[in-house]
Amino acid sequence: MSYFDLTFYVFAIGAVVSAGMMVFSRNLIYCAVGLLFALASIAGIYVLLGADFLAATQLLVYVGGILALLLFGIMLSVKFTGVELRTGTLQMLPGLIIVAGLFLLLLRMIYRAEWAVQTPGDMLPTTTTIGKRIMTDLLIPFEIASILLLIALIGAAYMARRERS
């Protein structure tokens, strides 16, 4: 087992375990922490796949931003009496069955598909390329995304503060 493989398994298992913690934990805080670790592990996977810039983004945006946001959400919406911090689950059994079915189907697809796989080249730094492409042929999507973010920001702020209307 190569170093690459070992790293993959570490991160993969870390991601799956923390994701499982997120899904099956009843405590909202544990959920959040589970998600945190899952996302961080995914960032590791990104690194393995040679996406250094994305891994950095993942950590910055998700782990730093979104997760903080989610935690704020939890804290704001739940009364801190202890009990309320727990979240119940619904239709766990049918959910599991369906999800398992879906997983099997996905597995079947993954293994049966004839992926047009190339031999991966060297892992080069991607930041330059990404920056160039974003500023050239992907400029318009990028700008749209920026506007979207701006709108989302304003909208979210507006909706969240409409308390006394």
Next chain:
Amino acid sequence: MIPNILSVIVFLPVVGMLIVLLLPKEKKTAIKMVSAVFTGLQVIIAWQIYVNFDTNTTSMQFVEQVKWIESFNIWYFVGIDGLSVSMVLLTALLSFIAIVASWNIDRAEKAYFALFLLLDAGMMGVFVALDFFLFYIFWEVMLLPMYFLIGIWGGPRREYAAIKFFLYTLLGSVLMLLALLVLYFNVKDPVTGGHTFNMLHMMDQANHAGILKQFNIRLLVYAALFIGFAIKVPIFPFHTWLPDAHVEAPTPISVILAGVLLKMGTYGMLRISFPILPDAMKWEPFLYGFVILAVINIVYGSLCAMAQTDLKKLVAYSSIGHMGVVLLGMAGLTSLGMNGAVLQMFNHGIVSGMLFLLVGVIYDRAHHREISGFGGLASQMPIYTGIASLAFFANLGLPGLNNFISEAFSFLGAFGSEAFNLKVYTIIGTLGIILTAGYMLWTLQRVFFGPLNPKYVNMPEVNTRELITLVPLGILVIVLGVYPNLLLNLMEVSLNNLVQTVLNAPSFLLGMQ
């Protein structure tokens, strides 16, 4: 001159109906105004037709012919001649008057006026259609609104009356459809050689082929058509829908029923049965049967009218009697009788319309129609009495008023027929003159004369709206009574041609060709 004038006059009410449907149902006045405007426009267009009508030709005028359903050789084919023009005028006039008379309809106005306009379009279409299939479509289009108009806005037994009307007419339609199909499959289109619904082709005996060359088949087709139309006229054993429908229908609908719908029966005979199957019409058992039924209609209708205690029923039975005169006039196949008959169709439309409106006037005030429940109205409502007397006297055939001329011509035509000996029947038919006078005067006496019924001392005189509906008809009653040429000029050439065509038509009895 308006292009496509016939399509315009037929579909104008449909446009009106759509506008009515688009209006919110609370805007009652707007709905009524729209209906009045559209039927009024129809009258103006009818006037245009009257002015532009060429009285010297036997051919169809204002013809429009567009292929409609190619695979069955069905055409949108309309046109009018001297026979239909008077009916178009009558329909336009009575529709307008009936709309004005509908002003006090007080529930579901939107539906009422929409249905009424649809009915109007159907009636107009029947009178202008020259494609048998198109004719049939319009015939059916007219049926349904009538059913609802009686069934929803009618009197206490409206459902019974409406269903009876519907079933009767449906029976007629089915028989007509059978005849229609036989004709369709056995008349050659002279151009393509295929089947055709074109009435003008059907009228040309040379186009008849197949089983239509067998005389007994022709008789069967004629009989089916006859019963189909006889129900509409209505002729004696098929008449019982009429009193019920008339009595239960709201006043304006009774006006349309008596004024226009009854005419469709005789119109159909003259437009379809007679010219398409002249030899069957002239077959003596049929012809004399026809005349006997006509005489029964006259005498029996008048006697039944005399026995009625309900004013509206009386008028209804009187219609049966008067339509008998039309039939008698048609049967003799003389130019005088034919013109008298068609003129009588028009005149009866006007007079019976007037009578129903008059009944409506007192029904609105007294809320009943029992003849014996009135009395002495003449001193309370002098204007009303004057107009009513005019209508009553017109109905009993007073010279100088319109019905006289047409009845006299019908009788003269039948009596003087050279093709058939109808003298005895005509003489029996003239009994109707006495009987009509009898029940009309008796009614006049019971309703208007004698001491005033104290219940009605405050009965209001006819109002302006009612006068608007009555006066134009009253004027026509007098004008056509003095100068019938106004209408006779229109129809004379076509009707004489019709008489000649039927008289000279070859018979398939002995195997023609």
Next chain:
Amino acid sequence: MIVDYVIWIVLLPLISFAIQIFFGKRLPRQGDWLPTSVMFIDLLLSLIVAGKVFSAYDPEFRITRSFEWVVLGTTTIKFGILIDNLTAVMLFIVTLVSSLVHLFSIGYMHGDPRYSRYFAYLSLFSFSMLGLISVDNFLGIYMFWELVGVSSYLLIGFWFEKHSASNAAKKAFLVNRVGDVGMFIGILLIFAITHTFNFSEVFGKIAAGELSGALLTTAGILIFCGAVGKSAQFPLHVWLPDAMEGPTPVSALIHAATMVAAGVYLVGRTFVLYSEHALLVIAGIGTITAFIAATIAVVQMDIKKVLAYSTISQLGYMIAALGVGGYNAGLFHLMTHAFFKALLFLGAGSVIHAMHHEQDMRQMGGLRHKLPVTFATFLIATMAISGVPGLAGFFSKDAILAASLEKAMETGMLYHYTIFAILIFTAGLTAFYMFRALFLTFYGTPRNKEKFDHAHESPGTMTIPLVALAVFTVIGGYGKWFEELVRKPNLQMFAESGAVQDATHAATEAAAHGAHTIAMVLSIAFAFGGIAVAMLYYYWNKYSAEAVSKKFAGIYNFLWNKWYFDELYQATAVRGTLLLSKAMGWFDLNVIDGLVNNTARLTTLISFGSGTTDNRIVDGLVNWVARIIGWFGATLREIQTGRVQAYILMALGAFILLYVIQLAMV
């Protein structure tokens, strides 16, 4: 020129009718002056016409003008005016009586709530009557014939609040209609054979032999039916006495002088239509009518009823005269009768007016001093109708009797002798009942003191017409002009080929003279005999009429009840028709409609049967399907939790299911 005058004579009353009916109430004096002055203008115009026509002094004088009214293929119906001596005379009679009646009505109808309407109707009548006598064809005469009928209907029923009045009006119109239908059939027959309505053309075709024999007789009798109705001849005479329900001036104008004479005029106008056989019928009808009506008049107590029956009787005379070929005599009597009968009715009207609408002679008596003008004129008229020599009635009645005797001598038939005998006997009866009425009304002691005291002579508008008519009653019979101008028409006049002289005319000249003398003597004798008997009973009171009526109670009741004609008709024709109509109504409602409804019921029954089958089996299936769907619905409803997660779950489940199915199928 003359034609234009006549057209105006006819149309002016129509115009005044139109104005009067619509605006009469708003005109000053309710517009009574309008129709009245129009009638006087008409009178003037008809005098001018008469002057022009008579100045020609030609028995064959004849002007026509017509226009094409309706043209239908080969049939042309013309409408036009025919003016000859007879028309001129009739125009004069009608306008004279009508204008005087208008004048009289101003006083008589004063204060009536429908005063203006009354004058409108009078105008309508005048128009129709004048049209009737000037029109030149059968259809036209029929039209005006009906129109006079309607005006008569409206005027009889003028006081329609009274049941008796509206009944009488209806009866008049209907009885007339019966006759009219006969006439209409006659016109149908004539038209079917000759293809024309024009008098001259029809007569021309008869002369040419196109219409002859039994058919001609039938046509003649049918046309005569119209006259039977309008001139109140047996058996259709029953309407006229009832018609007295109308205002008295109307009775004078319509039901005495003019309209009822229209039947006589019709027979005169179409005289050549009548074959020998038809004339026999006509003479018989006229005679029977004259006799029956006179006998009834003898016992009547209502002054207007007496006059009504007298009118019927006199009309019978005229018809009988025409029937026996006394064309001139009949029409002459028509003219003189118009004068004195109008006078009698107006006189009676004056009496009734004075007595505050009392018509029963038993309530009158002794009025001669109270109403001097009325009495004097009434006396003149009574003498005229009774045939006292020197007055108009004498000449005309004498001419009729002479004509009938002449005919009897010519044919030698018992039938004609009987006619003569009955007519002469009736002349006596006439004198009797008329003087009876005169004595009961004006002589003796007042039998109703209260009404007598209030009685007073009528105003000038009412007495002037009386005097005017009295003048004509006195002088109307003199002069040979009528005899010479209104000559009996014969077929040769209408034949297209040259006229053949009436060969029989000269031969009978001598016989006629002999007949005339006998008739004159007999008629004077019977007239005075009648008067004498009347004086015995009612003037000197030598005998008691009451005693006689008690003694012959059967006859008296028979006469009092007018030979039970009304009862007979009521029981047969009226009740018969009504019963028949009831039966037909029942038949229609129960049998024909019952058939329909039973068919419907049967259909319903069948449909119920098939409906049950349908319900249980066919519909059962349908219902099961529905139920299953319903169950599914109810079950599936549970799934609609509203929770998004559940929906996603189901969507995924379905996706997987479909995927698996797809896999299984591949």
Next chain:
Amino acid sequence: MMAVGLNHFLVLSALLFVLGLLAVLTKKNAVTVLMGIELILNAANINFIAFSRYADTDLDGQLFALFVIITAAAGAAVALAIVLNIYKQMRSVNLDEADTLAG
């Protein structure tokens, strides 16, 4: 166990995806559902990047993933705001109570 290749990443992605889905399907709390969604998005991103590594030369997959991250951030912000609003309305963020859509 063979060397880690594309399939391994894909299986990992699928596993994370179904776990995220499971969270979406079963969690009562709206915030946890949002977390599930984020997980699903990340699983997808793994796919993108893996294909970018194994079947792409131009870094298109990575760029796509980048945009996913951006929109996910926006989505998260808005979704959270909505959740907060729901909480204000219903005093709860439990999705099973927000069932006004129920038939």
